[in-house]
Amino acid sequence: MSYAVELINISKSFGNVRAVRNVSLQIRKNEFFSLLGPSGCGKTTTLRIIAGLEEPDSGVVKLDGKDVTYVPTHKRNIGMVFQTLALFPHMDVYDNIAFGLRMRNYPESEIRKRVKEMLEIVRLSGLEHRRIHQLSGGQRQRVALARALIVQPAVLLLDEPLGALDLKIRQHMMVELKRVQREVGTTFIYVTHDQSEAMVMSDRIAIMKDGVIQQIGEPYEIYMKPRNKFVATFIGDAINMIEGDYLEPGIVATSLGQIKTIASDEYFGKRVIVAIRPEKVLIGSEVTGDVDNVFEGTVSMTIFRGAFIEYRVMLGHDIEFIVFKPHVGSSAPLLTPGSSVKIGWNRDSGIILVE
């Protein structure tokens, strides 16, 4: 089976800026794939290269197994939702959605039927004759989605389409996008700088930085096994990190003392970072005798975050640990700032990273 999209060693520069460097990707059919990274990481350029809106300096773009590197955009079977949405301001909702079918010379009766179906999928029925400026942000978003999907593209490219929406509507649209994707069964490639969007919707995520792909994997995998410091910090709310030397199997020597980690020969003799997710850190009475790493600290801050409580705990002078704890019942003991507390974690909770 061929991939929906395959990029082989794609590079692209703008002047002196190397926007995309040697990017290779294989995106499976019907996959919800995200390109995630900070602004300027090359994710949008990669998407535009797939769309044919930019020509790569080198490399090959394949759609459904066919080399389309030099095929113009209008001949590629793709759909795209732009960051600005790029809805046609001189047309109403119906004409915007019908545009792709009209370009393919469908009969008007067929167009009417399919626009009606599409309006139902994106839940905009009844608004077909509204002008674009009369719609809310969320509705415009749906029009852009419907307009791109109606031609049944093999791949739908989405360039930060939720960026302009309020948090509530954005959360709602994330679930909607996922629903629509399952309903139409199309490959979605989604570009975003918002890790929560990528985590919620994606089957797989590629994390990019400075034009280079840092890691590709399922959300769980990227969260639990980040390959480097960048991925570890970019994904998730927070992560605790301690630098040290991996001198003996399963032991890293740090400024806090020895830290027990999982054993792996590949780190032997290297300067490494031990990283622990805040929710994996045990605190107070949770720290029992059989916990691998135990440290004494002082609570510097207690923050009520709603679904959980965030503690900041100072270990020594300059290492601050962030700990997330769910509150059980109403009697959850809040640790007061200034109090001493034990924190700890088991060796398999620590992630070893090399710079």
Add this chain to the structure above:
Amino acid sequence: MSIIDIIRRGKKLKLFIFIGIPMIYLLIFFFIPFLIAFLYSLGMFKQVVYQYVFVPEPSLEYYSGLMKFPGIFKSIQRSFYYASLTTLGTFLISYPLTYYIGVKLEEKYRDLAVLIIFTPFWINFLLRVYAMRFILHEAGMINLILRLIGIISEPIKFLGTDTAVIIVMIYSYLIFMVLPLYGVLEKLDVELLEAAATLGATPFKAFIKITLPLSLPGILAGSLLVFIPAVGEFVIPELVGGPNTTTLGTIIYSFFLRVRGVTGWGIGSAAALIYIVLILVASYVYMKFVGGEVRLG
């Protein structure tokens, strides 16, 4: 008096300054003179020696006098012919020009390009038109070049012909088409064309369905800015034309400044009134026809 009242009065004062004063200006320098011209054309206002006399009996004497003027209908027709070709010509030159400046050219060079188009307009209008006489002359540059590259053996006589008038009119009115077109095309969102391409539109179809409709307000404004004064043009037909290029404008001009007197001003006013009515009708029809398609945002 409360603060709100003062602010309200302030608002009214601003309205008066920014709308009222220009309106008074128009009243004094346009509407009243226009009314006088209207009365003149009906023979209701006359200047006898140094006295202005109001005659309360309107007559169509000057209008019938104008209609009897030899070649009047031909001249009116010619005015519209020149104006239409000028509008079309300026559009055909300006559209691709402003499209490439406003859409394709790198942003930092755009102002410079527009400035370069403007340069001829730094020179006095009469001087420019007069200079065109030398360029179009049998011994002028155009004939010289055409002969040098061997397209013609005998010089072409441009001066005094429709061709000369239209060439010079297109040249003179170009900027009035360029500016409004540049205004809309420079603002054209290129992502709309990219979106059209992702939906399967060829560059040509994207142009027809997106670029053209979105530039319609500019086309409308540009063509009215060119067409309306072009119908009344009298300097260019006078300077590069001849006996066969009389227009409504040259007729109005000659009645007011050559014939003069009560009759000259009377007939001239009648011609000016007819000119205004024709322009209003033509603009209305045009706006109905093209403007009906204009839908903004």
